[in-house]
Amino acid sequence: MRLYLDDTRPAPDGWTLARTAREAIAVLQRTPVDELSLDYDLPGEDGTAVTAWMTRERVWPLVSVSVHSSNPRGALALSEAIEQSRLFSAPPGDLRRFVRPGIGTDGAPNGPFAWYGEATLEFDGYCGPVRDAPGRPDGQAVCVITAHNPGSAVIDADENAHANERLRARLEHLGAVAEEAGGGAADGSHWEESFAVRDVPVEAVRLLGRDFGQRAIFVADRHGITIRDCRPLWFQDGREKLHVKDVCESPSAARAVAEALSDHRRGELSEDQTDAVITANCPGLDPLWVRRLPPHVLLVP
Structure with missing residues (x-):
């Protein structure tokens, strides 16, 4: 099962929808979940209530947990909560309920x-x-x-x-x-x-x-x-997105980088020119990494 927690958006095709943190926890209690996608702003408890419950009960989806919140601070809070849940949820020597990222219940990679x-x-x-x-x-x-x-x-x-x-x-x-x-x-x-x-x-x-x-x-x-x-990538509407705050200083900087990457992929901008735009708008990051982001990864404000 793929579980999608959101109080306003419809669930993508093939996903089961939960509107509140309590609903999501109820599903996790009774059904093995392969993938979980979390929103932050919810009626009542926010999305971190789910990660807190997973940490306490040592329950983790078999494949992945992602964040699709459009609230930048909420998305960051969820990403940090997920990281802490991964750190403290694993019962020693037992993979039947908790699954480390990349390791399935049979000990094989997934x-x-x-x-x-x-x-x-x-x-x-x-x-x-x-x-x-x-x-x-x-x-x-x-x-x-x-x-x-x-x-x-x-x-x-x-x-x-x-x-x-x-x-x-x-x-x-x-x-x-x-x-x-x-x-x-x-x-x-x-x-x-x-x-x-x-x-x-x-x-x-x-x-x-x-x-x-x-x-x-x-x-x-x-x-x-x-x-x-390492990177707080999350999914929204089936597309992988990298939040602007993680790579650029402002939405205008993100737009400049996105346009430069698009021009570079069309052969209209050289690597040096593209790197100059990236360096100006994403200080401290390796231009090679930004330039090699897959085309389906979007820089979003």
Whole structure:
């Protein structure tokens, strides 16, 4: 089942509609849910009541949770609540009710983080599958992050190496302890040089991953390895959207970037010209990542 929580919009085709947080919780109590899409502004309790209930009851949709709220602050609050629910909902050794992002009830990868769930990591003396990693006895969180292939676009080795050097410099600026690491496909067909990062808050590393166009980072702690979503993308009317506040400083800046990307895709604007527009309107972000956003991802105010 796919559950859509919204008090005004109709549910997309194939989704079951809940109008209030209580209705959504009632569905989650009686029916396994594969996908859940949340609104924030609701009559009575807001959308975070659902994530709070999921955290308390250790119930999580099998594939994904997304946010479609048009309220920017509400969408951010929901994204943060989802992140916290993912962190604290997992009962040790039990995947029957809770599903880590990218890991199905049978322990196999599924959903939007499938690649991450089946990846092999090498860091700090561990080399093996993400899902088999033991908890760290010291409890200290170690993040594994790379700058390779931003936006899930495969780029050449020189570009990846240059991106990783820029990432290393950013980590050093943050005062992080960054050691060589790596991650990739279990069969060795794909590998990305990475960094194992200590002494920096996980949230800072997650936001750095967003800056470098990464879909997610890995976090190893006393529970094992979890997958942390870097970019607050959510769905609305079946289309993936990236909120303007996460990449640009204003709606006019977003429009300028969107027009430049459109012109670039038509061959009317060079990479350098496009990057200049992106840098002017999205300070602090890697132009390569923004330029390589898939065409179906919309920058919205």
